[in-house]
Amino acid sequence: MYQFVFSLETTLHGCRDYGFHGLTALELTGTDRVGLLSEVFAVLADLQCNVVESKVWTHNGRIASLIYVKDCNSGSPIEDSQKIDRIKARLRNVLKGANDIRSAKMTVSMAVTHTERRLHQMMFADRDYERKPILKCSADSPLVTVYDWEERAYSAVNVQCKDRTKLLFDIVCTLTDMQYVVFHATINTEGDRAYLEFYIRHMDGTPISSEPERQRVIQCLRAAVERRASEGVRLELCTTDRQGLLADVTRTFRENALNVTRAEISTTSDMTQNIFYVTDAIGNPADPKIIEAVRQKIGMSDLKVKELPLIYHEKAEREEQAVGVGGAVFSLGSLVRRNLYNLGLIKEQC
Template sequence: MARVCWPYFDPEYENFSNKINPPRVSVDNDSCRDCTLIKVDSVNKPGILLELVQILTDLDFIITKAYISSDGGWFMDVFHVTDQQGKKITDSKTIDFIEKVLGPKSKSTTEGVKNWPGERVGVHSVGDHTAIELIGRDRPGLLSEISAVIANLNFNVLAAEVWTHNSRIACVLYVNDVTAQSMCDPNRLSLMEEQLNNILRGCDEDGESVSRTSLSMGFTHMDRRLHQMLSADRDYESSGAISGVDVTPSFRPKISIVGCEEKGYSVVSVRCKDRAKLMFDIVCTLTDMQYAVFHATILSEGPYASQEYFIRHMDGCTLDTEGEKERVIKCIEAAIRRRVSEGVSLELCAKDRVGLLSDVTRILRENGLTVCRAGISTRGEQALNVFYVRDASGKPVDMKTMEVLRKEIGKTMMVDVKRVPSNDKVPEETREWAKTSFFFGKLLERFLT
């Protein structure tokens, strides 16, 4: 038999470029009057743009402009960001934190962003926890039934995100056990999974839709996982409604794809209503569809946003067929719409306890309201929840009903009710304690204190 010799491969070679050219991060508050410039340049790695945008988004920064360039083996990104109130990022400890996560203080840019837990640290428990993922057909009162099953088994919901789109619901929940029993008890977990699956199967009227529950002991980035779950469920195949709300033609995102033959790119142009996390949602979708972004320009113009991406598939190909272009357009449009909610938002702050989510969603259901999107989190002993609700019959939400609801729920917790701006209005500022992404903040709190 002939002897085969393989060339030696140093396992450290992949990190060699990072060692001789460590990532450089600059936080500039002098160049622009009304925003902070965050500049990052380093060795290019697949998916690095999404990781950077994810970090900035999880910090609740608003990206007003961005310029991305990553041809060859190097990338250079510039982000114009503000806080939720539209002000510069001036806190020195927050700036140090950004430089630590993105800069050379981490072993490498890729390792730094991979180790960034982001919204995954929303589970503020030292002990065991279980991550629950659910996908199925949506219907009024479904979240109430799901939370009732969890509460009846003495599990407490520490953090959760719930999205609905095109008559489908996707949930990621982190729960732990307040009793002395272990979260690893297979019998209890099996019972919970069985009961949740029974609820979801009862929603599939046509018998063709796939509903499922999965349990794990790991962490995941909630927003990205929800995009993946709904995309795998092909929610982008249906269009024309956002969680049961008719979409006016003026709101529908304008998305086009053209070829750039000179450079060998496909150019994806998006113009739509601006909102928080818009860039993350689009970049997340392109990345999970195996497209690499080589150049991009992001610009917010009042209530509108214009975004342009120069992309190729990971295999180096561009989008040449009409079928490929149509699928990408549908997936981006679905990603934009999944966060859109019309109606009324209900923001709650109360002492955390088992059954809190079940009680609140039961009251909403009894008052004829259905939840189209929700963010549940805990900070210390406080539960901080945001629900976007609409009338289960499809009619406009009666504010008198909301006042009755405020009085009923407000006996034991802080309640704030406000109407979600319509599509032709600029979104209102979010209250500090009611932001739906603050459950990442425990790590930042430890760093700042």
């Protein structure tokens, strides 16, 4: 049995990350699978919904997405109840896949929300922190410990992980959503590592009081750090916007067995700038040859590789040593460098 949650709301005011003026917001959570995003965007294109902005996170086999749309014909937010019902029914079928639905929710409201804060809340409500990952996990998992500071009646939370943008935001949002108050904190970075310690209490002034609660805090903070982790090859699509563009691009990913682990969709005037992080179907780094084939299909000048996982560069260094075969000597490292050069990630082949 699998669970998904679908909700829809119309935003009238706001700015980037706080909702978008004159757009309808779709909230989706469910079981992640290869090609799911392609099916979602295909449904929206078929229903004449233009995707203006969107953010997609995946974690532990779950997906959460906020998609801001408008009607393709009128350019207005979607408020017609019959069309809303059609969107709900079609996306429900996509999200449930071949599995039964345990429960579903849909709301229509005028609320304005911070996009990334809302994504954390959606995944927290979906209890992604309790689920076992379906895709292969990164070896660089955050280390979280919780201990008592009895003299001051605080609970101390220590987080050690790779440093990145918005790390503090993600942790504090989660502590706040769990109804904890942060009284003091120390934050240090060394190289690419971050060391954060928070002294917290419940809203009623009491510290963490049980081992199950302690373990839940550890699970939730690990999830908060991991949700925004940039797994996979970073692809950037910058091109003229058109009806069905996202459906076409994500269908190409699906046809080449690429899984989208995170996505950011942004449209300004008639131009769209999208970021996709992709892996293979089980979470391993995508084959550079497949990435190259996808770029050729979508457009070499439109879809560019901006970031490769560290494993690609480590492989190039390991294979730098020349290998002799049948009296001929060649460098495997040079072959890897050639792939990196073709993908536009190094200046010259050397």
